[in-house]
């Protein structure tokens with residue numbers, strides 16, 4: 001699979017009179033391969049926008065190597081710019097223009113055939129609303145119009161910074177469907193978000209950033225599997241006695257309300273057999289799979305004291321700040 005975006009050792013420091021020196025991105029790596037819908041996940045202020053801006057040459061990096069379609073960015077980005085659509089800063093549209101007119105103007109300015117306007121509107125599901133003024137659009141429709149503007153040149157790579165920000169669940173669902181449509185059409189998508197449920201539903205790959213550093217990367221299912229504690233929820237009469245029975249067969253069992261959470265279960269029949277032999281009949285035995293939310297909380301240190309680590313197992317340098325509570329939006333997204 002060919003690399004579409006490669007970032008190695010990106011570092012960016014901001015200096016301001018008011019806040020002094022602030023390291024926004026600190027030796028960050030990212031690899032996005034062709035055909036991926038890649039989630040770029042991190043809490044507020046973790047460095048996502050700065051990374052994307054540096055990649056696109058909107059802000060100058062201190063150090064690091066960045067490539068888009070194999071070309072050094074930002075120096076040689078113009079060579080591949082025609083293959084890249086990006087929305088990193090929300091575009092402002094004229095409210096009095098229709099969606100169609102807005103895109104026609106952008107198409108002319110970008111030397112794109114006007115026939116692409118209808119195609120782009122169709123892709124984002126605005127074909128029927130293209131003749132309405134933008135000021136009458138919902139926030140979700142405006143976001144989709146922004147995506148349509150990035151799709152005008154029929155890009156092979158689409159970079160979207162927080163496309164679901166501020167959207168209601170219906171808007172998020174529309175945005176998700178749109179990204180799936182684009183992926184099915186062969187567009188590689190990099191989408192940043194701090195909404196975990198969204199990334200889990202939309203993306204096949206994920207890179208998690210915390211305080212400017214990569215703390216995990218890989219296929220979403222593999223990242224999740226790395227944090228599977230082989231836990232099961234067990235519903236049984238007399239959960240306290242059941243916990244003792246399971247502890248006697250060297251399982252870790254904790255009473256949770258009227259049920260038990262048992263960890264380290266390699267074979268669930270061991271649980272049902274051990275309990276059945278003591279006359280405790282299992283009413284429910286459900287695997288508790290980790291979701292991105294719990295993995296994210298572990299990796300970024302909230303609520304846990306162990307060190308965040310990379311997917312390759314290497315530890316990151318100790319830094320108390322990494323364990324600080326983070327401003328995390330754990331909104332779920334209904335499918």
Ligand SMILES: Nc1ncnc2c1ncn2[C@@H]1O[C@H](COP(=O)(O)OP(=O)(O)OP(=O)(O)O)[C@@H](O)[C@H]1O
Pocket residue numbers: 014015016022023024042043044045046047048049050051162194
């Ligand atoms: N122009 C700037 N000047 C000074 N500091 C900045 C600037 N841009 C970003 N930062 C700081 O860099 C850090 C990373 O910010 P960034 O916007 O990249 O995070 P983010 O992950 O995109 O956050 P969010 O999810 O809230 O958009 C933050 O501490 C932020 O305050």
